[in-house]
Amino acid sequence: MFNKVILVGNLTRDIELRYINTGSALGRTGIAVNRKYTVNGEKKEEVCFIDITFWGKLAEIANQYLRKGSQVLVEGRLMFETWQDQNGQNRSRHSITVENMQMLGGGSNQNSSHQQNSGYGQNNYQQNSGGYGQNNYQQNFKPNNNPYQKQQSPQNKNFQQDQNNFNDDGYENIPDVNIDDMGMDGDDELPF
Numbered sequence: 001m002f003n004k005v006i007l008v009g010n011l012t013r014d015i016e017l018r019y020i021n022t023g024s025a026l027g028r029t030g031i032a033v034n035r036k037y038t039v040n041g042e043k044k045e046e047v048c049f050i051d052i053t054f055w056g057k058l059a060e061i062a063n064q065y066l067r068k069g070s071q072v073l074v075e076g077r078l079m080f081e082t083w084q085d086q087n088g089q090n091r092s093r094h095s096i097t098v099e100n101m102q103m104l105g106g107g108s109n110q111n112s113s114h115q116q117n118s119g120y121g122q123n124n125y126q127q128n129s130g131g132y133g134q135n136n137y138q139q140n141f142k143p144n145n146n147p148y149q150k151q152q153s154p155q156n157k158n159f160q161q162d163q164n165n166f167n168d169d170g171y172e173n174i175p176d177v178n179i180d181d182m183g184m185d186g187d188d189e190l191p192f
Contacts, residue, residue, distance in 0.1 A: 003077040003078055004075070004076075004077065005074075005075070005076055005077060005078050005096050006073065006074070006075045007031055007033050007050065007052075007073070007074050007096065008033065008071070008072070008073045008074075008104070009031040009032050009033035009034070009050075009071070009072070010031065010032050010069055010070065010071050010072075011029050011030065011031055011032075011066055011067065011068055011069060011070045011072065012029065012030035012031065012032050012049060012068065013029055013030055013068050014029065014066075014067055014068050015027045015028070015029045015054070015059070015062050015063040015066060016028045016029065017059060017060070017063040024055060024056055025054075025055065025056055025057070025059040025060045025063075026053065026054070026055060026059055027053070027054035027055075027058075027059030027060075027062050027063050028051065028052070028053050028054075029051075029052055029054075029062075029066075030049055030050065030051050030052065031049075031050050031052050031072070031074065031096075032047055032048070032049050032050075033047070033048045033050065034046065034047045034048070050094075050095070050096055051093065051094075051095040051096070052074055052076070052095060052096045052097075052098050053079075053095055053096070053097050053098065054098050054101075055097070055098075058098065058099075058101065062098075062101065065103060066103065070103065071103075071104040071105060072101055072102065072103055072104055073101065073102040073104055074096065074098045074100070074101045075098070075099055075100040075101070076096045076097050076098040076099045076100070077096070077097050077099065078094060078095075078096060079094065079095050079096070079097050080092065080093075080094055081093055081094075081095055
């Protein structure tokens, strides 16, 4: 099965770093991810708060460079955790175990150009410079001697075309769709 999650948001608190019995670093924090949209001309916004966990060297790097409010892209897998609280009650929650991250800037502790657009993760595949990881495969990249120059990528054309789905305030234009008029014959049309 495939279990992959990619989120872009702001950290809700500083990294809580500790070391487990094996000596591996464990870092926990939360990320707030929001989405703006319009329904019947009314602007709305939904925010989702998600717990995230960093392991090993990635946890130490996150603790060193990220703070509450830091904007970050995280890539990882969805986990379901269960435990018993102090009263003996069974508790559970979903969280994300981070495998790769990219610091995006905009946070209170990300003013230097060295920290922005740096990809860190256990897989070390990146499109920008400044990556850290345990494996050694990389996509081709060109070092940028001017840290203030914006790098262009082939995806920019697609991104600019997708901008048409947003109105002037940054809210997504979602069309109203009547699923009863789609002409589907029950479950036969479902792709799964």
